[in-house]
Amino acid sequence: xxxxxxxxxxxxSAQAVLDARAxxxxxxxxxxxxxxxxxxxxxxxxxxxxxxxxxxxxxxPLTMPPELVKAHQALDKAVDAAYGMKxxxxxxxxxAFLFERYQSLTVKI
Numbered sequence: 529x530x531x532x533x534x535x536x537x538x539x540x541s542a543q544a545v546l547d548a549r550a551x552x553x554x555x556x557x558x559x560x561x562x563x564x565x566x567x568x569x570x571x572x573x574x575x576x577x578x579x580x581x582x583x584x585x586x587x588x589p590l591t592m593p594p595e596l597v598k599a600h601q602a603l604d605k606a607v608d609a610a611y612g613m614k615x616x617x618x619x620x621x622x623x624a625f626l627f628e629r630y631q632s633l634t635v636k637i
Contacts, residue, residue: 538610541603548596552581 586596608614611629616622 538603538606541599541606544599545596545603548593548599549583549586551595552579552586552593553583554579 586592607626611626613622613625616625
């Protein structure tokens with residue numbers, strides 16, 4: 529049951545990151561909706577957006593949008609809880625732990 533709660537929490541956290549990025553990143557959504565028969569001005573195109581940023585723009589530590597920072601903080605907490613990670617000396621130590629964990633799960637027996 530704990531695994532299901534983690535999956536739900538981590539999936540929701542990951543989706544929040546994608547949703548925050550979608551506010552700023554250009555997407556193919558308008559082209560896809562037009563291909564399905566939607567007309568310009570239907571649905572999403574009437575919503576205000578700040579499209580036009582790149583991933584480089586979004587992940588600049590000095591200008592990262594607050595909603596993206598908040599979404600990543602929530603995702604970090606979900607990942608930390610899932611792996612029982614606490615108090616790493618640095619982000620590099622945390623990433624090393626995650627890669628070691630990944631490697632241990634993917635090594636052929």
